[in-house]
Amino acid sequence: MAGPFASLSGVRRIVEAAVAAPSVHNTQPWLFHHLKDSVTVYADLGRQLHVADPRGRCLGISCGAALLNMRLAIGMTGHEARVLPLPAPRGAPDLLAVVRAVPGEAPSAEEQRLHAVIARRRTNRFPFDDRPLPVEVAGDLVAAARREGATLVMLDSRVGRKVLGLVAAADRALSRDDAHRRELSCWTGDGARADGVPRHAFGARPADTGLPLRDFSLGEGGQVAGFEADPQIAALFTRGDGPRDWLVAGQALQRVLLTATAQGVSASLFSQPLDLPDRGHGDEAAGRLGHLQMLLRLGYGPPVPAVPRRPLHEVLNTRP
Structure with missing residues (x-):
């Protein structure tokens, strides 16, 4: 079975899921580099909030959210994501993770359910009603x-x-x-x-x-x-x-x-x-x-529209 990184269209589907993740102030501080059988995730340090986030904590959380979406998208192909976090913390601080895919099981119902709502997730800053969560x-x-x-x-x-x-x-x-x-x-x-x-x-x-x-x-x-x-x-x-x-x-x-x-x-x-x-x-x-x-x-709040996303050509294969 061909892996999800075997074709450009497969890579694009994985990265499209990744960039739908939430990020601090919608800075979208990530870059992705496809190299044969893996995708490397980099921090886009030019988008770090140096006043509110000098340590890069919010940047790291944002990129972690993108990683989860990548894992779910890989799972939909019948593969399992193998994530190597921070492979070179001293030599390349912007290098956050290398993601590979290995043959795995068919996605579970839970994984399918979460993957299906990636594009529907929103941050909702409007009033909620008074119903408590069950x-x-x-x-x-x-x-x-x-x-x-x-x-x-x-x-x-x-x-x-x-x-x-x-x-x-x-x-x-x-x-x-x-x-x-x-x-x-x-x-x-x-x-x-x-x-x-x-x-x-x-x-x-x-x-x-x-x-x-x-x-x-x-x-x-x-x-x-x-x-x-x-x-x-x-x-x-x-x-x-x-x-x-x-x-x-x-x-x-x-x-x-x-x-x-x-x-x-x-x-x-x-x-x-x-x-x-x-x-x-x-x-x-x-x-x-x-x-x-x-x-x-x-x-429980009202429906809210999506916020914009950077086009793939800005984030995919732009970091050598």
Whole structure:
């Protein structure tokens, strides 16, 4: 059986799935190089957020999400993805992974279900209704993260409100940082561009201060709406907090988001406390569950349109 990398059309299908992944501010910070029987994933360091993400954590999570999509797309061909992460961490820091395909089993029903919703997954910054997630759905999301070696914790209302308070404080601090505002403005707005967060994806601004969604409009108006009174918040953790862990976090996050999408659940993300310049790093910053990598808001929201994607010729075989 010919492998998925045996033809250019096969490679394109795999990379098309990869680039549908979410990324911080829709920066799409990835490049892919096809070489015979493998695809190498590189970080596009020119798209790193040097103010909000100087260590490359969000960049690594974004590329990890793309890796999960690649694995699912390879699985649809009856092959198994073999991923070698960070093969040269010192010699080539932008070299994130080498992905090969070996003959495997037919895709499971679960893999088919997740692959089918790759193009439908959205980040939803609009109000959700007040329906709680069913216990079995929450359990599926927790299991999805665990399968990728991460831990997802569904927070109760009391803890969720406390966490949102920390997010709000971080958001206020970032909004006063001129460098952060300039960087954010570079990745937002309208125009004929294939990246960044377009105005239609800004979402609505909460009518009160209960939900600290990131203000992509930078205070320049926009739709105001009432949001759910008791947001359902989840926290994603990994054991460590280095480049390999960020790839794990991205794959776990994407499996959670696809599992949510397949069950009709909407999601948006909070990372403001992790974007603060004085945030602690290393083992001393780890808690009982490890290192926090992302906060998620989950619920049932309205349909939202897609955001733009870079054309394949910009990301495939452009890195020697």
